[in-house]
Amino acid sequence: MSERIRLARSHYIDEITDKLAGSEVKLAGWVRKKMELGGLTFIILRDSTGVIQVVFREDRIGKEKMKEARKLSMESSVIVSGKVKLDKRAPNGLEIEAEDLKVVGYAEEFPIKPGVGKKFLFDNRHLHIRGRKTQAFLRIRSELIKAFEEWYNSHGFTRVEAPTFVGTAVEGGATLFEVDYFGKKAYLTQSSQFYLEAMIFSFDNVYTIQPSFRAEKSRTKRHLTEFWHLEAEMAWADLNSMMDIVENSLKYAVEKVCERAADQLSILKRKFEPPSGRFPRITYDEAIEIAKRKGVRIEWGEDLGAEAERAISLEFDLPVFVTHYPKTAKAFYHKIYQEDPRKVVCADLLAPEGIGEIVGGGQRIDDLNELLTRIKEENLDPESYKWYIDLRRYGTVPHAGFGLGIERTARWISGADSVRDVVPFPRTPTRINP
């Protein structure tokens, strides 16, 4: 069943190989560049799969078509028929000698030009996504999501979806977006976790990849108001099995991205080796020692901030799990660590190169009384968590889960400057357009 759909063309550009030398082909795409040289017109034609040089000669296509070729502007859309020729001077050793040209849409002067600045590029993201690098970033993102889906689908996870409209905060009220829901208040989901926890009682192991929303005002290179979130929950799981699942699925996904998006990584000049070897697992206590040693001001009990995470992640070549945070640093649903009840049974995964947290997860409280106590301690209203509490009344099981930020992970792999680069249309506090 695997067959590319093929509209308007006989071949995609990446299908043009030496073997086709001498053959007639018909290509459809856009003009990336045009050059005039010795009475000939050359264009670099792009489609979704690559670029190829096309040469127009008047003795082949006639005077009229030649005029049209000369008028071609950057980003004009064309259908070109011609012969495949081996030519060492052409960028990839191959060239199309045009025999016919159909100009489908002449482009006005394309506004994306060298040096226009980041704001302009994001204001014109609907055009900027055609760029070679932007396309490469987005392809890497796309392959990452697909590879995660493959891993979870083939490891006994059921793919599920959680609602976007919710009545209750998962991660605390401060970062909730409010929606006018037929005159009542609703919120946008910050995480599918609670819903996935409900679903493990039916499906044992579940995962979802869908958007989460955080009304965080901070404009950083690692925050978006809307991000794609891989989340999974596993019945009967403890912290170690959770970390194994994160590690194995991430290694698989990263490997597949490196394989399938090798061209894109090379367009981005990103030298990236899939992590090999077991991810280090250190405790929070060890982590803050590293951070302090590197001059980060942090007190025991605080969550690791961006600066501490950066310092810690630079200490390792591999992603590193930081486990057993103080309960004061984490949300109420984390299971208390029996050996030291000031701490919880959790793990964040920090990516190397200063990227910091890409995964947050841990074992969830499975005991009814422990959950009620923690809700009280945090001054939360048990009534708001009624259905979540119910899960501990009817056949509770030990379980664990996690959330992984797709954009943060794609940023790490691709070497992007910001999470904004690896999402088609980023959303930040100051941007909802285009």
Place this chain on the structure above:
Amino acid sequence: MSERIRLARSHYIDEITDKLAGSEVKLAGWVRKKMELGGLTFIILRDSTGVIQVVFREDRIGKEKMKEARKLSMESSVIVSGKVKLDKRAPNGLEIEAEDLKVVGYAEEFPIKPGVGKKFLFDNRHLHIRGRKTQAFLRIRSELIKAFEEWYNSHGFTRVEAPTFVGTAVEGGATLFEVDYFGKKAYLTQSSQFYLEAMIFSFDNVYTIQPSFRAEKSRTKRHLTEFWHLEAEMAWADLNSMMDIVENSLKYAVEKVCERAADQLSILKRKFEPPSGRFPRITYDEAIEIAKRKGVRIEWGEDLGAEAERAISLEFDLPVFVTHYPKTAKAFYHKIYQEDPRKVVCADLLAPEGIGEIVGGGQRIDDLNELLTRIKEENLDPESYKWYIDLRRYGTVPHAGFGLGIERTARWISGADSVRDVVPFPRTPTRINP
């Protein structure tokens, strides 16, 4: 790499077969049912993969464990070790003779009981999803989404994501949800279409499966305020290639669901044959003739309502494409039909059995002036559509696309009464909890 994760257990229930007779196994799950018979205690144990009978005898597990077994309530969570035995009296001819029992969580009296009523079930959806039928509906949904992803991934489509926060309406302002976006107004996306249209200039063929939002007050069996939307756009596509893609991908997905969720269909007593043969393609004019003949009041120029769609879809055993609607019945972005400019080049797909519309799509306007004219005709503000209009300025190409409702399609396949049955946590005008 394909290996189920296996926590707390040696086997999942669906792995217990005749071949294991005499072997020791360890199972983890929940008690669906308990029976006492001749001094023995039987339970039906369920996990995510199936059910199996377990028998407890005092001479095997001892007095203490026997007491615990007798106390087991519906939905209690347990880990059971024992020997696999062939037993013709057991529901699937196999039984576990328990040698050890660990009660992980005794369940309070489970509130889901026969006859509790639909409202109660949806109020307790977090528990109701454990039910055999609910699980079957959700599994069908899950397999449907996976199969669609397989088809699009293997046919040259790039998987992309569009933003949820938008500044502009795609389907008209009446059904927009408004969000407080840092003191400004934003809306929730009704469709990813415009963003997908932008992305075809980079990727040729793109698809997404993500939530769309419609603030429709109507409480019907085919509406949700939040639904999952498969959308695709294809550069260089016309109406026929669009319909071919819809038809081929849907046939593939339906076939795979019937294969992979055969047990679930049989739990639901749903006799469903994947559609074979080409889907009929009729025009709007023909469609309203059918509707009128069947007594539906409809005038040329109106959109087909639920009643008309029902009447038409009951006329065919297969899904039927209805093409070339009057432009008055469709949104401004549909391409005008040159042979009859009162109409547009579009197609909806109506599913059989009265289900009605599951797909809406068509060829999009690719000519700049045609688009500007249509925007003016509909009294829309061109400024709001500036970036969308831009796509026709810079290398426009003919293109087409569509949106398919995942819940409506899953409802059709599964025979569910309502779209609410085939989504884990449905959202309607009166429901955002749990």
